[in-house]
Amino acid sequence: MRHTLAVLVENNPGVLARVAGLFSRRGYNIDSLAVGRTDNPAISRMTIVVEGDDRVLEQVTKQLHKLIDVIKISDITADEYVDRELVLIKVSAEPEKRGEIMQIADIFRARIVDLGRRTMILECTGNEGKIRAFEESLKPYGIKELVRTGKIAMLRGSRYTNINTNGTREDD
Amino acid sequence: MKITAAQALVRCLELEKVDIVFGYPGGAMLPVYDALYHSSIKHVLVRHEQGAVHAADGYARATGRVGVCMATSGPGATNLVTGIANAYMDSVPLVVFTGQVPTSQVGTDAFQEVDITGITIPITKHNYLVKDPAALPQIIKNAFHIASTGRPGPVLIDLPRDVAGATIDFHYPETVKLRGYKPTYRGHRNKINEAAELINRSQRPVIYAGGGILNSGASGELLELAELISAPVTNTFMGLSSFPGDHPLFLGMLGLHGTRYANLAVTECDLLIALGARFDDRVTGKLARFAPHAAVIHVDIDPAEIGKNVPVHVPIVGDVKLVLQSLLPLLKKTDRSPWLARVQELRELYPLRYNREGGLKPQYIIEELYRHTGGCATIATDVGQHQMWVAQYYRFKHPRGLISSGGLGTMGFGLPAAIGAQLGLPDQQVILVTGDGSFQMTMQELATVREQELPIKILMINNQTLGMVRQLQEYYCEGRYMAVDFEFHPDFITLARAYGIKGYTVETEEEAQRVIPEALGTTGPVLVNCLVSPQEKVLPMVPSGRGIDETFEC
Ligand SMILES: Cc1ncc(C[n+]2csc(CCOP(=O)(O)OP(=O)(O)O)c2C)c(N)n1
Ligand SMILES: [Mg+2]
Numbered sequence: 252m253r254h255t256l257a258v259l260v261e262n263n264p265g266v267l268a269r270v271a272g273l274f275s276r277r278g279y280n281i282d283s284l285a286v287g288r289t290d291n292p293a294i295s296r297m298t299i300v301v302e303g304d305d306r307v308l309e310q311v312t313k314q315l316h317k318l319i320d321v322i323k324i325s326d327i328t329a330d331e332y333v334d335r336e337l338v339l340i341k342v343s344a345e346p347e348k349r350g351e352i353m354q355i356a357d358i359f360r361a362r363i364v365d366l367g368r369r370t371m372i373l374e375c376t377g378n379e380g381k382i383r384a385f386e387e388s389l390k391p392y393g394i395k396e397l398v399r400t401g402k403i404a405m406l407r408g409s410r411y412t413n414i415n416t417n418g419t420r421e422d423d
Numbered sequence: 424m425k426i427t428a429a430q431a432l433v434r435c436l437e438l439e440k441v442d443i444v445f446g447y448p449g450g451a452m453l454p455v456y457d458a459l460y461h462s463s464i465k466h467v468l469v470r471h472e473q474g475a476v477h478a479a480d481g482y483a484r485a486t487g488r489v490g491v492c493m494a495t496s497g498p499g500a501t502n503l504v505t506g507i508a509n510a511y512m513d514s515v516p517l518v519v520f521t522g523q524v525p526t527s528q529v530g531t532d533a534f535q536e537v538d539i540t541g542i543t544i545p546i547t548k549h550n551y552l553v554k555d556p557a558a559l560p561q562i563i564k565n566a567f568h569i570a571s572t573g574r575p576g577p578v579l580i581d582l583p584r585d586v587a588g589a590t591i592d593f594h595y596p597e598t599v600k601l602r603g604y605k606p607t608y609r610g611h612r613n614k615i616n617e618a619a620e621l622i623n624r625s626q627r628p629v630i631y632a633g634g635g636i637l638n639s640g641a642s643g644e645l646l647e648l649a650e651l652i653s654a655p656v657t658n659t660f661m662g663l664s665s666f667p668g669d670h671p672l673f674l675g676m677l678g679l680h681g682t683r684y685a686n687l688a689v690t691e692c693d694l695l696i697a698l699g700a701r702f703d704d705r706v707t708g709k710l711a712r713f714a715p716h717a718a719v720i721h722v723d724i725d726p727a728e729i730g731k732n733v734p735v736h737v738p739i740v741g742d743v744k745l746v747l748q749s750l751l752p753l754l755k756k757t758d759r760s761p762w763l764a765r766v767q768e769l770r771e772l773y774p775l776r777y778n779r780e781g782g783l784k785p786q787y788i789i790e791e792l793y794r795h796t797g798g799c800a801t802i803a804t805d806v807g808q809h810q811m812w813v814a815q816y817y818r819f820k821h822p823r824g825l826i827s828s829g830g831l832g833t834m835g836f837g838l839p840a841a842i843g844a845q846l847g848l849p850d851q852q853v854i855l856v857t858g859d860g861s862f863q864m865t866m867q868e869l870a871t872v873r874e875q876e877l878p879i880k881i882l883m884i885n886n887q888t889l890g891m892v893r894q895l896q897e898y899y900c901e902g903r904y905m906a907v908d909f910e911f912h913p914d915f916i917t918l919a920r921a922y923g924i925k926g927y928t929v930e931t932e933e934e935a936q937r938v939i940p941e942a943l944g945t946t947g948p949v950l951v952n953c954l955v956s957p958q959e960k961v962l963p964m965v966p967s968g969r970g971i972d973e974t975f976e977c
Contacts, residue, residue, distance in 0.1 A: 264552070
């Protein structure tokens with residue numbers, strides 16, 4: 252089963268190497284990993300999608316906790332959350348095809364962010380399924396280049412995965 | 424106070440009450456060594472950086488304090504790697520300093536540059552590359568805290584030369600700044616209650632005690648527990664010396680080369696009380712056959728160890744000493760004489776034994792050593808058969824009596840570790856039991872022994888072979904001995920003499936009886952070269968892939 256972990260870490264150089272190294276060293280499979288700093292510049296947040304049964308997940312979480320730079324880990328898989336990926340796709344777009352491509356973009360609420368003589372770049376956000384469907388729809392036109400981020404995720408409603416709220420490791 | 428970061432480093436060490444550092448200098452460490460020049464801290468110059476880190480490790484194991492060592496950038500740093508991994512595997516608190524090329528050159532493959540923080544990520548509890556000189560005092564404060572608390576381990580601090588030389592406004596912080604690091608010390612109340620219930624109900628409990636007992640200083644509580652509930656105690660290799668070796672409840676070591684009665688008691692028990700142990704593969708053998716009838720209580724400071732290898736009925740995360748202190752008042756003194764009688768029966772049916780016929784036996788040497796020291800010496804060992812014979816035949820009386828590389832099994836650990844132990848415990852009888860193979864990996868440190876005037880007694884079990892591997896080749900490769908029998912043997916007596924160290928050769932039981940007490944009574948260092956047969960095996964033994972109840976003895 253796939254789990255989505257929200258991991259708060261110290262924004263230190265090397266923290267990504269520590270986390271990524273831990274996964275590869277212990278043979279855990281990362282499906283995706285996205286990292287960026289939070290509103291507090293000293294703290295980064297990673298969203299890690301990892302594949303494994305409950306035992307693997309328990310070990311992953313415990314081993315991550317042993318990293319000094321890891322502040323907090325929340326497995327949000329079972330909760331209500333919003334998740335997004337972003338993709339940029341450069342697609343062949345001869346003038347006579349542009350209309351069709353723009354219609355597809357409309358359906359997926361994607362945006363055209365660059366228009367070349369024979370190519371277009373489209374930007375689309377959504378969950379994994381939507382991004383996959385978008386990519387499939389553009390394939391017939393000829394995808395020249397594709398780049399996507401890992402998934403980022405956030406709990407819905409008034410629940411947080413901050414360090415100052417629900418069960419932090421800082422407050423005692 | 425305005426001083427250089429290097430001077431600040433030395434001030435921090437003084438404030439951490441570090442009395443000894445082990446090290447080896449080089450260009451990138453010039454500022455630090457210059458600062459040490461003015462300090463009262465004793466610097467022990469080794470002959471190879473591996474010696475420095477193992478010595479710091481031996482010092483830490485013997486004293487329970489944090490061991491400190493340092494080396495220069497590049498090759499100095501890489502020479503530390505084995506020793507850092509060794510300390511990591513055995514949860515030994517170290518703070519390791521390495522020099523680094525100036526920050527402007529980091530990442531350029533400069534002369535003597537290696538990415539030592541990158542290299543040591545998987546073998547340190549944490550590490551730092553210091554970029555801001557002003558941050559160094561806080562980093563050192565954090566490093567000592569991380570190394571010595573929770574599950575202990577090595578912390579490395581990599582210090583670029585320009586950072587070391589920069590001037591800072593020094594003050595040593597009082598507190599650590601680590602929001603991601605909060606070890607759990609007190610066990611969960613409900614879990615402790617559950618454990619107490621299980622123990623009170625159990626008819627055939629066994630206590631399985633590991634190195635965590637030594638790290639938390641819980642030997643007293645362990646003894647109290649065992650006597651209160653009449654439970655036999657078996658130790659992991661790392662746990663040896665945490666329970667008195669001559670106690671009637673002691674089963675000796677379990678696992679691969681454990682006693683048969685320990686392994687069978689674990690197999691028959693209905694409750695396994697695991698204290699500061701991690702169900703290592705050398706202990707459990709085939710997992711499906713390990714303690715098949717037992718409920719398991721597992722107390723460990725490291726939550727990641729609980730449930731890692733075996734399912735656990737009552738997990739308790741915490742410091743084993745504190746947990747036992749909360750647990751003991753909840754326990755009923757219970758008569759378990761049928762179980763103890765059964766254990767006694769196992770002991771008599773399957774005693775630890777060896778054949779004394781046919782020349783001087785290594786087991787006999789260790790028994791003699793035990794007899795002459797009463798189990799009170801600090802024994803450092805190397806890795807191999809001799810190490811296992813120490814584990815089996817030396818009955819340790821006091822905690823931290825055994826200084827040995829368990830998790831990594833590092834040949835060459837022994838001599839430098841003995842040096843560290845002796846420097847940490849100047850009044851203690853420190854004995855190194857080594858093998859002819861292991862000794863040749865770090866014997867350059869004889870110079871350090873001599874230079875520091877250490878009265879270490881070196882007992883070499885010289886079977887003229889890499890005995891442990893030879894034994895494996897006998898059993899698993901049908902006796903095709905490949906690259907284990909040395910064809911050239913140095914004259915260890917002459918070698919010792921070259922370092923001004925007295926040597927004896929022992930070939931018979933009579934000689935052993937005479938020489939061992941004489942060597943132990945000598946004031947300075949001594950090397951006793953014990954010539955034994957290469958054929959002798961470490962037994963009993965659990966064949967690879969088998970359960971621990973399937974030991975064999977030939
Ligand atoms: C650094 C290192 N290299 C190789 C090994 C594999 N190994 C384990 S025991 C052993 C033989 C040790 O020989 P010796 O020190 O003479 O001890 P003996 O087994 O003969 O008592 C070897 C080669 C090891 N443990 N460590
Ligand atoms: Mg040998």
